Amino acid sequence: MELAGAIITLAGSVFLFLGALGLLRMPDIYNRMQAGTKATTMGTLLFIAGLALGFHQEIGVARVVLIILFVIFTNPLSTHALARAAHKHGIPLAKDTVKDDLAQDEEARTEPEGEGK
Amino acid sequence: MADTLYAVAAMTGLAALLIAFIRMIIGPTSADRVVALDVMTIISISLIVFLAAFLERAIYIDVAIVYSIISFIGVIAIARYMERGI
Amino acid sequence: MIYVSIIGFALIIIGLYGMLTRRNIIRIIIGFSIADTGIHLMMVSIGYLKGRTAPILDKAVDQADALQRVVDPVPSALVLTAIVIGLAVTALMLAYAVRLHEAKGSLDIHDFKELKW
Amino acid sequence: MKKHRAKNHETAGRSIKHSGILFLLLLLVWFLLGSRDLQECITGLIVSLLIVILTRNLTPVLGDIRLTPRxxxxxxxxxxxxFKELLVSNLDVARRVIDPKLPxxxxxxxxxxxxxxxxxKMILANSITLTPGTLTxxxxxxxxYIHWIEIRHRDLEGATRDIVRKFEKHLEVIFG
Amino acid sequence: MIRKYAVILILGLFVLMLLPLLTELTPFQELSPVAQKYAGEGPDALGSANLVTSVVVTYRGMDTLGEVAVLFAAAAGVGFFLRRKEKRPAPGKREASALLKTGTAFLLPLILLVGVFVFTHGHLTPGGGFQGGVLIASAVVLFLFANRSASVSRTILQWTESLSGVFYVAMGALGLLLAAGFLDSRFLPPGEFGKLFSAGAIPVIYSLIGLKVGSELVGIIDNMRGGAE
Structure with a gap:
């Protein structure tokens, strides 16, 4: 039980590390966000779940589940908000970017957007 | 065996924290720094849970929960400021 | 915990340096905030005792051996007070900065010459 | 807070459904946070009820969830x-990060x-953000508008088929 | 140039002044006598598992009353500086993303609940009135960020703040009447150690502080938002 938890935690920490590494290596902010969000969400999830598996008497499972749920819900949301802000702020995409439909549509219509209806 | 693996995991997490910190220092735009800070926060949450487990204090988990909420709201605030929404 | 004290000391000096050298009022307030944090760190580190844990009793820390297991609760309580007071002061300074900006259209401290001799 | 007037029968029903689901959700979170003895139960019920009443004027977003067995x-x-997609996505990111050429x-x-x-839409966008190479x-x-780390289709239909369909067919049943 | 040297001189003097803090700092080997009294008697006398809470709410209750008063003064000052008669959304401010609006409508009640949990469990967990108040305020802040044209009802804010303040002082007076002194929490039964309804009046007092701090912070944020053009 404890060994399984330790292995899961180790896998999670590897994902956290890869996420941070991707944050360092990727060429522009949007690609960095890709690495940052996905790998760290998965990494945190595995890291905490492994700890809960190995130490369930000490720390209790319920709150750990709560942290995991909260991270899964809020992490993509905050990344979306930040990516949108970066795009609106005019931070350029990387040089080898193929196409940018959002900027194209943005120019086509000037009225304020975001209503969603 | 298991304890060694846990220790290695914590060390890897700390290394990830440092790497994200480098991005926060060099990040060319403010958005880069905020993303790096967000990643650092999430890694710190994991490490707080790690501490809670190894010091056998369940109460530290509460700190992690509140920290994740506050960091989410902070990132939203900065994002809204960057897109001139507030 | 001498390291924490040193870090707190460094933060106080950095914050003071920022307050003395920056010209933008918002940056001066940020410098104040950094110095404030340094003071909190120093106060907490004074109450720390080696190898002890947070002064909250539960399953892990029994009431019987609390005197041997917990750190000093008084500095923690003082820091709680200090944080709230610091927040109040920062809010007030920011409100004042908003009014100054409305009055002169600038946040540069060199534009406010009324109190200079 | 924001005023939301229940204009007709349908929106009223949606609002009631939202309140019910929200109440259950709040109770669940309260029990996950604390211990589960009698005093906590009573306090949790009261607090959840109060919060549901306080936030009744918010948009009733949870009212769109269908509660059929299917x-x-x-x-x-x-x-x-x-979770399968999350795992695939992480292996994908890992491969890209480790590759010295950065494909x-x-x-x-x-x-x-x-x-x-x-x-x-929110759940779909969150799922897209967490899955291989895509970010809303x-x-x-x-x-x-999706940032795609490796564009395979430039047209709307192809991209939709690749990114959205695998989640949408399930989410359509749950949310409509 | 002179400015630069003056800055260095002032900083050097500050370092000289503060350096004894570092060099003379001898780490404690034992708890200080005050802390020994608080840690030894606190759990039995007050029934609070969180020793910091028992210090903040009961042993040093007057400090906390003053602290809340300072926060109130700051909120009033911000209101005085930045108050506007009417609020309208400033033109040119961008609407938030539709996803963020949906997420907020769903997350706001949950964050409020966590805030309430934190301040009702101040005697058992690391939480407390100030932390819970900040969480409640940040939930409302999230709502204000996501909805450009939304506003907070001033009536509710002012009533919450005034009533919780009045009740806080009233609880203090009850301590004077029924127990040893002002803000003494021992006039309610101590209950079973470690349960929610324990530690006398500490949870009640801390909840009132939480509500007061939360509404004050929301007031500060609301004023700042209206003031900034």
């Missing part, structure tokens, strides 16, 4: 699908979703 079953299945062909594409409800950057109506 929707619940698909919901559980969706969680499995989601990227990024760009922002449009996709179109069939989902009508707000919460469905913008939303306008039923168009989602």
């Amino acid at each position: 929707a619940l079953f698909i919901g559980l299945w969706y969680i499995l699908v989601f 990227l062909k990024p760009g922002i594409v449009r996709v179109r979703t069939r989902l009508r409800s707000d919460i469905g 950057v913008g939303i306008r109506g039923d168009l989602l």
Whole structure:
């Protein structure tokens, strides 16, 4: 039980590390966000779940589940908000970017957007 | 065996924290720094849970929960400021 | 915990340096905030005792051996007070900065010459 | 807070449903946070009720969830699908990060979703953000703007088929 | 140039002044006598598992009353500086993303609940009135960020703040009447150690502080938002 938890935690920490590494290596902010969000969400999830598996008497499972749920819900949301802000702020995409439909549509219509209806 | 693996995991997490910190220092735009800070926060949450487990204090988990909420709201605030929404 | 004290000391000096050298009022307030944090760190580190844990009793820390297991609760309580007071002061300074900006259209401290001799 | 007047019967029903689901959710979170003895139960009930009453004027987003047995079953299945995609996505990111050449062909594409409800769109966008090589950057109506780390289709239909369909077919049942 | 040297001189003097803090700092080997009294008697006398809470609410209750008063003064000052008669959304401010609006409508009640949990469990967990108040305020802040045209009802804010303040002082007076002194929490039964309804009046007092701090912070944020053009 404890060994399984330790292995899961180790896998999670590897994902956290890869996420941070991707944050360092990727060429522009949007690609960095890709690495940052996905790998760290998965990494945190595995890291905490492994700890809960190995130490369930000490720390209790319920709150750990709560942290995991909260991270899964809020992490993509905050990344979306930040990516949108970066795009609106005019931070350029990387040089080898193929196409940018959002900027194209943005120019086509000037009225304020975001209503969603 | 298991304890060694846990220790290695914590060390890897700390290394990830440092790497994200480098991005926060060099990040060319403010958005880069905020993303790096967000990643650092999430890694710190994991490490707080790690501490809670190894010091056998369940109460530290509460700190992690509140920290994740506050960091989410902070990132939203900065994002809204960057897109001139507030 | 001498390291924490040193870090707190460094933060106080950095914050003071920022307050003395920056010209933008918002940056001066940020410098104040950094110095404030340094003071909190120093106060907490004074109450720390080696190898002890947070002064909250539960399953892990029994009431019987609390005197041997917990750190000093008084500095923690003082820091709680200090944080709230610091927040109040920062809010007030920011409100004042908003009014100054409305009055002169600038946040540069060199534009406010009324109190200079 | 924001005024939301229940204009007709349907919105009133949606609002009531929202309140009910929210109440259950709040109770669940309260029990996950604290211990589960009698005093906590009573306090949790009172606090949840108070919060539901306080926030009644917010948009009733949870009212769009369908509570049929089929929707619940698909919901559980969706969680499995989601975790599988999350794992694939992470291996994908790991491969790209470790590769010394950094194989990227990024760009922002449009996709179109069939989902009508707000919460469905939110869950879809979150799922897209957490799955291989895609990140939701913008939303306008039923168009989602996706940053794709390796563009395989430049047109709307192809991108929609690749990115959205695998989640949408489940989410359609749950949220409509 | 002179400015630069003056700055260095002032900083050097500050370092000289503060350096004894570092060099003379001898780490404690034992708890200080005050802390020994608080840690030894506190759990039995007050029934609070969180020793910091028992210090903040009961042993040093007057400090906390003053602290809340300072926060109130700051909120009033911000209101005085930045108050506007009417609020309208400033033109040119961008609407938030539709996803963020949906997420907020769903997350706001949950964050409020966590805030309430934190301040009702101040005697058992690391939480407390100030932390819970900040969480409640940040939930409302999230709502204000996501909805450009939304506003907070001033009536509710002012009533919450005034009533919780009045009740806080009233609880203090009850301590004077029924127990040893002002803000003494021992006039309610101590209950079973470690349960929610324990530690006398500490949870009640801390909840009132939480509500007061939360509404004050929301007031500060609301004023700042209206003031900034």
